[in-house]
Amino acid sequence: MWSLFQRKTQLLIIVTASILAAWGLEAVWFWYFGEQTTPLKWISFVISIVGVVMVAVAELLWFRLARIMPLMQTKMFPDLNGEWVGHLKSTWINPETGTTLPPIPTSLKISQTFFTTSVTLKTGESFSKSTRVFLEPDYENRRYRVWYSYNNDPQAQFWHRSSQHEGVAYLDLDWDADRNRLTGTYYTARKTSGDIDVRRSQ
Template sequence: MKKTIAIRVIVGVVVLLFVVSAWMQDGKPDWSALKLFSTAVLLCTVIFNLWDFLLWRLPLVQRIPGVGVARSVRGTWKGTLTSFWTNPETGSSPPPKTVYLVVQQTASLVSVKLMTDESKSTSALAKVSEVDGSVLLTYMYLNKPDLRVEHRSRIHHGSTVFDVSGNPARRLKGHYWTDRDSKGELDFVERDKKNLADDFAEAAELFEEAG
């Protein structure tokens, strides 16, 4: 949505400039300038997309103060999920497990996917923001368990808040809460910036190759 609005603003500005220039030739209309209209719109669109998909996350741009770009956390992260849920039958909590977080991010949009060996969570709303000097990754999600574990783990909604450490980002640490009255901690310290895994197995292979 933000990307669409931004493109419309750019196009609107280009149109306005050409219309004004057309009436600035000795006070009479001169529509020859409009021949460059399509080229100008294309150029603006290319520049915007370069910024939205690439330029904003370059290390140099990320470090420039006052630019107003979000911290780049894009990539596949490997970390640990620690659940605080207590099994009523045993009185104990499940052991920590390895999980993977995939963040797709442009200058204007963020989407998050958390994958475990039993389920996948996909964000409905997500953003990277700065609050009181701290950089946060926050999102709401829908979790869908694998069919084989649905008998003990139903579909649910939840939310997650991460503190982002470092520039470039080197750690995501935070908490999650669900509508099943469960909560826990998440800690990610390994990151593959280039690859965005589609599932748990692919993510595991990424870090096995890196290791």
């Protein structure tokens, strides 16, 4: 979520919170000790405190509040935390038979905090883990996309026909159509691709 703010907005939030906190500490100090001081004396200390507090509050409260007030999700980014199950459909065509593979049962897990998002995907033969994630909201149409790059590690018994590789994928959520369905496409370094269709199970 934090990455969706522009840099100047992030800086403005941190600076504003630090100044307000410094003024607050100055007032408390004067009230308790009766000594006049200046906000500048507190700035370095306050910046550290504000950073810790902001992280703690955002991590602990953001999604709890967003689940109660869905408007927060549409204005920032939906809560995608959880297990998603469905299938992959590869576009690869067997050169010997001219046929495609049947849908591959798939489970996908998204772990999302205010500051980070990670995606893991499992099939019967391999495990993929995201290396980078980028959130792309389309607020006007209330559609939200997760782009991610990943590393795929097949089980050793399948290495003879499925090597380790890297890839890129995206997952789309249409807020108005179905908040518990993700569809998308993946592309691999092996020059293959396919479609993803999963639904949130928990």
